[in-house]
Amino acid sequence: METKSKIEPLAQPLKEKILNEINELVMKCYQCGKCAAGCPLSGEMDYTPNQILRLLQIGDPLCDDEVLRSMGIWLCLTCDTCHSRCPQEVDFPHIMDFLRSESIKRRKVHPKAKEIIAFHRSFLESIEKTGRLHEVGLIASYKLKTFNLLQDVDLAPKMFVKGKLEIFPHRIKGKEAIARIFEKAMKEAEND
Amino acid sequence: MTKIGYFPGCSLNGTAKEYDLSLQAIARIADIELVELDDWNCCGATAAHSLNSTLAVALPARNLAIAEKMGLDEILVPCAACFSRLAQARYEIKSDEKYRTKIPQLIEMEIKGTANPITVLDFLNKYALDKIKDKLYNKLNAKFACYYGCLLTRPEHLSTIERREDPLVMEKIIYLSGGMPIDWAFKVECCGAGLSVVRTDIVGKLCAKILDDAQSRGADAIIVACPMCHSNLDMRRNEINKNLSTDNEIPVVYITQIIGLALGIDPKKLGFDKHFVPTDKFLHKLQKQTVEV
Numbered sequence: 001m002e003t004k005s006k007i008e009p010l011a012q013p014l015k016e017k018i019l020n021e022i023n024e025l026v027m028k029c030y031q032c033g034k035c036a037a038g039c040p041l042s043g044e045m046d047y048t049p050n051q052i053l054r055l056l057q058i059g060d061p062l063c064d065d066e067v068l069r070s071m072g073i074w075l076c077l078t079c080d081t082c083h084s085r086c087p088q089e090v091d092f093p094h095i096m097d098f099l100r101s102e103s104i105k106r107r108k109v110h111p112k113a114k115e116i117i118a119f120h121r122s123f124l125e126s127i128e129k130t131g132r133l134h135e136v137g138l139i140a141s142y143k144l145k146t147f148n149l150l151q152d153v154d155l156a157p158k159m160f161v162k163g164k165l166e167i168f169p170h171r172i173k174g175k176e177a178i179a180r181i182f183e184k185a186m187k188e189a190e191n192d
Numbered sequence: 193m194t195k196i197g198y199f200p201g202c203s204l205n206g207t208a209k210e211y212d213l214s215l216q217a218i219a220r221i222a223d224i225e226l227v228e229l230d231d232w233n234c235c236g237a238t239a240a241h242s243l244n245s246t247l248a249v250a251l252p253a254r255n256l257a258i259a260e261k262m263g264l265d266e267i268l269v270p271c272a273a274c275f276s277r278l279a280q281a282r283y284e285i286k287s288d289e290k291y292r293t294k295i296p297q298l299i300e301m302e303i304k305g306t307a308n309p310i311t312v313l314d315f316l317n318k319y320a321l322d323k324i325k326d327k328l329y330n331k332l333n334a335k336f337a338c339y340y341g342c343l344l345t346r347p348e349h350l351s352t353i354e355r356r357e358d359p360l361v362m363e364k365i366i367y368l369s370g371g372m373p374i375d376w377a378f379k380v381e382c383c384g385a386g387l388s389v390v391r392t393d394i395v396g397k398l399c400a401k402i403l404d405d406a407q408s409r410g411a412d413a414i415i416v417a418c419p420m421c422h423s424n425l426d427m428r429r430n431e432i433n434k435n436l437s438t439d440n441e442i443p444v445v446y447i448t449q450i451i452g453l454a455l456g457i458d459p460k461k462l463g464f465d466k467h468f469v470p471t472d473k474f475l476h477k478l479q480k481q482t483v484e485v
Contacts, residue, residue, distance in 0.1 A: 040381060040382045040384075040398055041394065044394060075387070075391070075394070077342075077382050077384065077385050077386065077387065078238065078241070078242075078342075078385075078386075079341075079342040079346070079382035079385065080342060080343075080346035080347045081342070081346065081380075081382065083346070083347055083348075084345075084346045084347060084348055084356065091347075093347075097241055097242060097245060097248075098245075100242050100243070101242075101243060101244065101245065104243070115390050116387070116390050116391070117243075119239075119389055119390045120238070120239035120242050120243050121239075121243070123237065123238075123239035124236075124239050124240065124243065124244075124247070127233070127234045127236065127251070131231075131233040131234065132202050132205075132233060132234045133202035133206075133234045133237075135206055135207070139389070142389065151389075152389065152392075154430075155427060158468065159207070159427075162465075162466045162468075163209060163466065164206055164207045164208075164209060164466065165206065165207075166205075166206060170205070172231050172232070172233055173231045174231050174233065174254075177254070177299070177300060178233055178251075178254075180300070181247070181250050181251065181254065181298050181299060182247065184246075184297075184298050185244055185246040185247040185250055185298065186244070186247075188246055189244050189246065
């Protein structure tokens with residue numbers, strides 16, 4: 001497997017990090033598969049929820065690597081169906097949030113997930129600047145990041161006619177306070 | 193007059209204006225004052241919790257702190273996604289020592305977690321329905337598929353809904369309005385939520401299953417209580433229909449718009465003209481049938 005060379009030796013298994021940092025125990029899972037059965041996107045994922053848990057349980061750096069590079073972690077909608085039906089009460093969406101940020105930190109993001117991350121980033125930038133979401137700004141920034149220039153061009157005029165799009169953003173008075181929240185939260189994530 | 197905090201969120205200011213219009217109309221008739229939080233900010237949505245767990249708590253926490261400062265005990269959060277973020281932030285602050293100390297430094301405000309976010313369904317049941325139920329003059333003689341999606345029913349520690357796999361809260365409201373709620377299989381399935389822009393193909397597939405089931409069981413409209421569910425099922429209809437053999441034309445309507453109709457409010461004032469999927473046929477059917485009754 002060509003990924004082998006990219007693995008740091010003696011890395012702490014992800015399952016230990018998950019236990020220490022977000023207090024979730026992946027070993028609770030006994031592979032009943034209820035999560036995968038209920039997940040609206042198991043059919044689209046490279047690894048289904050229970051398979052991701054199994055890979056984490058093994059604790060081998062190769063398996064951890066496979067999880068962080070998977071597309072499944074980016075498709076998860078946080079709909080919580082898996083968690084609410086899990087007989088062992090594994091909070092899988094919580095684990096997914098952790099895996100996503102870990103995947104970014106270790107630069108193991110699946111190539112096809114880059115657009116999803118670009119969208120999230122554009123979304124956060126919109127809030128950071130004005131305090132609220134500005135759809136026109138969000139879409140413009142996302143298009144520039146991904147070069148999907150023609151995407152959804154048919155929706156915008158109709159939304160505008162129906163009074164659902166504001167051309168100019170509303171800036172809240174506390175936008176400096178919001179910018180400081182962003183600054184501190186980003187710094188903290190970097191120091192982790 | 194009952195006073196309650198109000199967090200409209202970004203959607204109700206933009207893509208979900210009809211939700212705001214109809215909710216405000218009901219509140220006026222029920223004599224409830226919705227006090228909008230001063231200078232509120234975006235809850236951070238999927239983007240924040242996918243990328244930065246601290247931001248995911250801090251952004252909604254600022255709104256909770258504003259509500260506390262304004263002396264509000266409860267905040268009506270009509271968007272199910274915003275509700276989930278605000279309620280989760282409150283939960284983290286109350287249950288996790290780490291956040292209790294960290295969040296006030298981040299938002300530069302005091303926060304105890306005394307202001308409680310509530311969903312539109314809780315608001316209707318707890319405050320509005322008692323005051324308006326004698327005024328529901330119009331019998332809505334049609335079949336309705338009540339759709340809850342994810343965030344009104346899950347996760348368990350935030351949801352106030354009973355029977356989370358088969359909730360009946362909206363069905364009871366429809367029944368009260370003279371409508372006929374149908375039994376169907378997709379009421380708590382996910383619409384695709386935050387993947388709407390980036391993976392419209394997936395949203396199309398998921399919503400197609402939802403709409404197809406509602407249609408095959410004879411629904412005249414789908415009732416929602418979340419702007420994310422609404423925009424996916426309504427605005428994405430072209431993409432959805434690519435997955436179906438025949439075009440599905442069922443309108444998607446907010447629960448507050450339906451109550452508004454039952455109260456006899458003009459559909460235009462409830463924003464029925466703002467949907468992408470036309471509602472004329474549905475409204476016409478209701479009118480015809482109310483005349484017959």
